Amino acid sequence: MFSLNKKSDSQLVNGEEKIVDQKRIKFKQALRAPLSSRIIGVGVLISLLLNLGMWVILYIFIKPSPEPIYLHYNIYFGIDLIGEWYKIYLIPLTGLIVILVNYLAGVIMYSSKRVLSYLVVIFAIPVNLFLALSAILLAFINR
Numbered sequence: 001m002f003s004l005n006k007k008s009d010s011q012l013v014n015g016e017e018k019i020v021d022q023k024r025i026k027f028k029q030a031l032r033a034p035l036s037s038r039i040i041g042v043g044v045l046i047s048l049l050l051n052l053g054m055w056v057i058l059y060i061f062i063k064p065s066p067e068p069i070y071l072h073y074n075i076y077f078g079i080d081l082i083g084e085w086y087k088i089y090l091i092p093l094t095g096l097i098v099i100l101v102n103y104l105a106g107v108i109m110y111s112s113k114r115v116l117s118y119l120v121v122i123f124a125i126p127v128n129l130f131l132a133l134s135a136i137l138l139a140f141i142n143r
Helices: 004-038 038-061 084-108 114-122 124-141
Strands: 069-074 079-081
Touching: 004 038, 004 084, 004 124, 038 084, 069 124, 084 114, 084 124, 114 124
Parallel strands: none
Antiparallel strands: 069 079
16 A cells, blocks of 8 residues: 555656546536537526626616615515615625526536526526616615
8 A cells, every 4th residue: 555665656646646637627627518508608698797787887876885875675665675885786796696506506417407407507697687677776776
């Protein structure tokens, strides 16, 4: 098992390094493989563009201030949540987390259940669309 021969020890270390490198390559390939699918690539791109739009809109319209801002609006009760200005950025952060979780779930399912992986990744689009609508409305309410 253990050898005092330096040559065999260095080969063992090199062998372990090669195994680790091969695992990294396989992991990178597993993450990139679903992006080669046009459906998943377009779904991720649209979701990321919607998410980026949320960040930009909130950055433009919501300025840091010591006064609390409106964080939630309900058509039945009106404004029902007020808080610090930076908490409004939880909306696009939630969308980004949904994109990442759905993409990773799609990667895991891609080899066995391809159609389900498409649906999981594409589901991030309406989620981010509703979050973007919420962010836009809150940006205008807080002007």
